[in-house]
Amino acid sequence: MKSYLAAAIQMTSQPDLEKNLAAAEELIELAVGKGAELIGLPENFAFMGAESDKIAQAETIALKADKFLRTMAQRFQVTILGGGFPVPVTGIADKAYNTAILVDGNGAELARYQKVHLFDVNVPDGNTYQESSTVMAGIDLPPIYGSDSLGKIGLSICYDVRFPELYRYLSQQGADVLFVPAAFTAFTGKDHWKVLLQARAIENTCYIIAPAQTGNNYERRYTHGHAMIIDPWGVVLADAGEEAGVAIAEINPQRLQQVRRQMPSLQHRVFV
Numbered sequence: 001m002k003s004y005l006a007a008a009i010q011m012t013s014q015p016d017l018e019k020n021l022a023a024a025e026e027l028i029e030l031a032v033g034k035g036a037e038l039i040g041l042p043e044n045f046a047f048m049g050a051e052s053d054k055i056a057q058a059e060t061i062a063l064k065a066d067k068f069l070r071t072m073a074q075r076f077q078v079t080i081l082g083g084g085f086p087v088p089v090t091g092i093a094d095k096a097y098n099t100a101i102l103v104d105g106n107g108a109e110l111a112r113y114q115k116v117h118l119f120d121v122n123v124p125d126g127n128t129y130q131e132s133s134t135v136m137a138g139i140d141l142p143p144i145y146g147s148d149s150l151g152k153i154g155l156s157i158c159y160d161v162r163f164p165e166l167y168r169y170l171s172q173q174g175a176d177v178l179f180v181p182a183a184f185t186a187f188t189g190k191d192h193w194k195v196l197l198q199a200r201a202i203e204n205t206c207y208i209i210a211p212a213q214t215g216n217n218y219e220r221r222y223t224h225g226h227a228m229i230i231d232p233w234g235v236v237l238a239d240a241g242e243e244a245g246v247a248i249a250e251i252n253p254q255r256l257q258q259v260r261r262q263m264p265s266l267q268h269r270v271f272v
């Protein structure tokens, strides 16, 4: 593993696939221009809209998002995480997996994860989320991809961040970098987003790369923003604020080893 720059992209995706992919392309180009070699796109990067619209277009979104990620990774010779897009479930007409894929500079898929924890929550601001109405929950633990140059990369999506056991599993498998692509609600995000991400970084002594949705995506859906990169000590290295853009920071294996020497908590685990 070498030192390199990673980017967490922040977008305001809308119910418009082509527009979102064009916006994502611009931001990937921006991140590449700044030297990023590992780039994450947020949950719902390709489409963010009403559940019924999403499921109606799922087949097209799945095909185009997949092709887009491979094309971008190849064109810019970088590794890209597509942080979550619907992939229809074979044989079940109205359900899709909320899927994240990691692709390399050859356009090859390195890892795939289907979101396990679904956001079925009545948020106290009056919005009701019932992700399970259109999404089939994944049943497998997330994958870790071991890259010689970029380190061991673990995947997760959004609401997963509230379930520390998933990240404990990833760190036990040797993960160095944890992806948490998200579309956190503005209401929960203001109090929970940064705290949860820092906790996952600190307790697992891993880097966190957290791409995000921000602003008014559609109708009354507002997302929190603050795409960020956090180091294994819990320090926020970069924060994209509330506008579309990128958070860029160095992923440094020396720093990782230093923190793991200074705080060897992973070696002191008793229960899990």
Ligand SMILES: O=C(O)CNC(=O)[C@H](CS)NC(=O)CCC(=O)C(=O)O
Pocket: 043, 044, 048, 049, 119, 129, 130, 131, 158, 159, 162, 183, 184, 185, 188, 189, 192, 221
């Ligand atoms: O908002 C939308 O329209 C789209 N959102 C999403 O696709 C997903 C599933 S509904 N959002 C989350 O998981 C938010 C989690 C969260 O915000 C928390 O854990 O507090």
